[in-house]
Amino acid sequence: MxxxxxxxxxxxxxxxxxxxxxxxxxxxxxxxxxxxxxxxxxxxxxxxxxxxxxxxxxxxxxxxxxxxxxxxxxxxxxxxxxxxxxxxxxxxxxxxxxxxxxxxxxxxxxxxxxxxxxxxxxxxxxxxxxxVLEQQECKPELLVLNGYTGSGKTAILKKLAQNHYPVIDLEGMANHRGSIFGHIGLEPSNQKNFDSELVQALLRHQAQPYVFMEGESKRIGKVVIPDFLYKKKETSKQIFIRLPMEERVKLILNDYQPWTDPQKFIDAFRRIKKRIHTPIAKQIEEDLLSGNYAHATELLLEYYYDPRYEHSTDLYPDNKKIIINAKNLDVAYEKIIQTIEKPVVMKR
Missing domain, CATH: 3.40.250.10 (Rhodanese-like domain)
Incomplete structure (x- = not known):
């Protein structure tokens, strides 16, 4: 029986x-x-x-x-x-x-x-x-990866996880990249599934001294980060990654691959088109239509994403900021590891 x-x-x-x-x-x-x-x-x-x-x-x-x-x-x-x-x-x-x-x-x-x-x-x-979520508890210190769009934050998180550092991948749980184009090629998660995975991650890492997390907005695709975790993220140490523009464009194109479904990227762009100066918006749309994705991406970063990011960075006090200047993703990763006074690697 x-x-x-x-x-x-x-x-x-x-x-x-x-x-x-x-x-x-x-x-x-x-x-x-x-x-x-x-x-x-x-x-x-x-x-x-x-x-x-x-x-x-x-x-x-x-x-x-x-x-x-x-x-x-x-x-x-x-x-x-x-x-x-x-x-x-x-x-x-x-x-x-x-x-x-x-x-x-x-x-x-x-x-x-x-x-x-x-x-x-x-x-x-x-x-x-x-x-569990009602307990509003996240015991470890948070080390928040922040920076301009295309700075490789998600890729660095994945590399940290592969090397057994404690990581909470909010975008991975939401199955959304967190931008206006973030849903393309993915099936965004719902709140119930997101909550379940988040609880598992919080409990898995509760004995760790720190956890790496990406500097996300409160809403990621279809899901919302719980207030207690979002507030702790906003008051935690922020590691700002700064890469050259050409490196950021390359990382974005490798991640999104807009040529695989160009119409969806055009449709997504048209949702934000009115927020960009008209001549620039027209050029971006022409680039997307002609397949000049590198130039379209650079213009989107320069005239849409970067100005929004610069406004948000002013909200963090200097004593909460660590600036990582690097020529590429690998160098940025190594510098981030060096900022940890006593690296604690997760047990296998």
Missing amino acids: FQDISLTDLFNAQKKGCHTTVDVRSPKEYEETTIPGSINIPVFTNEERAEVGTLYKQKGQDAAKERGLEIFSQKLPAFIEAFKQIDTPITVFCWRGGMRSKTAATVLDLMGIQVNRLKGGIRSYRKWVVH
């Missing part, structure tokens, strides 16, 4: 080593939010879930259950086979720890596949996330 376990039990199991959490809700629900690291083996497709839900509203619980079992019975072989491919302990969950996860766990148990079921489902996880 399968066993119901609490969220605490699940966390303890995950800490001990390999453990697979399986979200048996529909793909649409899974995409909206899930427990980080979970895989999706749904009891119902999006359309099947909608059908059963409609029956429940129109004809009641018994009719919905009957149709649900009919649908599920037809896909049992594939459902069971998917679980047979998992070679670790398994915990299944649905929204509230209700019918779908119970049915899945019962069937798997009958087939000799041992699983646990999460009590309270993902709703219990979401309540825990909200509770």
Whole structure:
């Protein structure tokens, strides 16, 4: 017989080593939010879930259950086979720890596949996330990477993480680059998924003396940084990276690659076109239309992004600023490492 376990039990199991959490809700629900690291083996497709839900509203619980079992019975072989491919302990969950996860766990148990079921489902996880964020706690000191657009802040964060320094990558969690063009080629995250990943990062780094973070705006794409973290970021030490214009243009083009979907970049530019002096805006648009992306990028930096950045930098007191002048990204990275009095590397 399968066993119901609490969220605490699940966390303890995950800490001990390999453990697979399986979200048996529909793909649409899974995409909206899930427990980080979970895989999706749904009891119902999006359309099947909608059908059963409609029956429940129109004809009641018994009719919905009957149709649900009919649908599920037809896909049992594939459902069971998917679980047979998992070679670790398994915990299944649905929204509230209700019918779908119970049915899945019962069937798997009958087939000799041992699983646990999460009590309270993902709703219990979401309540825990909200509770953690309500504590408004970020224990480590923040070292905030700041600087002009195109200064390689995200690339440096990734390199720091690869070298096992503690990093909270807000743009990575938001799946958005933080600019008017930041969504292109990406599927921006929603607030629930962002909150879940942020909580995991805060807890993972809570024993560290410091954490690197990028100097983001309060809103990144579709998500908002919690007030307590944003305020701490704004009052923390700011590491300002200064690279030559040509290096910044190169980094931006490598990151965004506007030639892969030129129309989206043109459409995004037209949203800010009125904020730029008319002759310059006209030249930028002509460059984008003709594929002269390097020149368009340089003009955008000089006449749109840099003036906005210069205004914001005046808000930070001098005793909170560290200026990093470098000819390229690698030199900037090395200088940042040198600013740390006692580098603390994350344990593998």
